[in-house]
Amino acid sequence: xxxxxxxxxxxxxxxxxxxxxxxxxxxxxxxxxxxxxxxxxxxxxxxxxxxxxxxxxxxxxxxxxxxxxxxxxxxxxxxxxxxxxxxxxxxxxxxxxxxxxxxxxxxxxxxxx
Amino acid sequence: xxxxxxxxxxxxxxxxxxxxxxxxxxxxxxxxxxxxxxxxxxxxxxxxxxxxxxxxxxxxxxxxxxxxxxxxxxxxxxxxxxxxxxxxxxxxxxxxxxxxxxxxxxxxxxxxxx
Numbered sequence: 001x002x003x004x005x006x007x008x009x010x011x012x013x014x015x016x017x018x019x020x021x022x023x024x025x026x027x028x029x030x031x032x033x034x035x036x037x038x039x040x041x042x043x044x045x046x047x048x049x050x051x052x053x054x055x056x057x058x059x060x061x062x063x064x065x066x067x068x069x070x071x072x073x074x075x076x077x078x079x080x081x082x083x084x085x086x087x088x089x090x091x092x093x094x095x096x097x098x099x100x101x102x103x104x105x106x107x108x109x110x111x112x113x
Numbered sequence: 114x115x116x117x118x119x120x121x122x123x124x125x126x127x128x129x130x131x132x133x134x135x136x137x138x139x140x141x142x143x144x145x146x147x148x149x150x151x152x153x154x155x156x157x158x159x160x161x162x163x164x165x166x167x168x169x170x171x172x173x174x175x176x177x178x179x180x181x182x183x184x185x186x187x188x189x190x191x192x193x194x195x196x197x198x199x200x201x202x203x204x205x206x207x208x209x210x211x212x213x214x215x216x217x218x219x220x221x222x223x224x225x226x227x
Binding site for chain 1: 144146148155156158169208211212215217218219220
């Protein structure tokens with residue numbers, strides 16, 4: 001089983017659509033969870049951290065289910081500017097080793113006018 | 114404020130040559146990381162620095178790869194005797210501390226080994 005697995009995509013959606021990305025991770029000791037976005041030929045940028053209670057930032061909602069080792073990202077009312085690759089990221093371990101990021105391969109989203 | 118900077122932005126080299134990639138982290142960040150992103154692959158961890166020490170070098174793919182950090186700031190990743198499979202984007206990131214903190218990435222160095 002891969003350490004972090006994401007929907008393979010690509011996702012092509014019209015403006016205004018709601019789109020959901022799913023991710024599973026294999027290391028039950030992982031403590032920190034993130035969604036990053038990466039634009040073409042650019043560096044990854046943090047979109048949001050993911051907390052057990054779930055968290056929302058404007059049109060973006062992230063959920064974490066530790067029991068199922070599952071993370072999700074929901075984008076509502078998608079915009080053209082949301083077009084990017086979305087990376088599911090978890091840390092390798094707990095405590096002092098909670099620094100090593102493990103990335104999924106990413107899901108490409110294209111929002112069409 | 115200034116983000117993570119890396120140089121060069123692009124590097125083309127011949128197989129067998131050595132290359133040095135530089136990373137300038139965000140001022141005050143004690144933790145620094147190197148990652149590699151190969152075509153069609155996810156980002157993979159290479160090495161982690163806390164201050165000038167590298168407590169985790171587990172991701173370095175071979176002994177041709179080495180890295181150092183001086184003054185708790187700038188880091189250099191060196192690849193000796195480059196091979197074509199070393200072609201990738203090398204990304205540096207930094208964070209305030211090393212444990213679960215947000216990592217901020219630089220723009221990367223695109224390395225092409227001919």
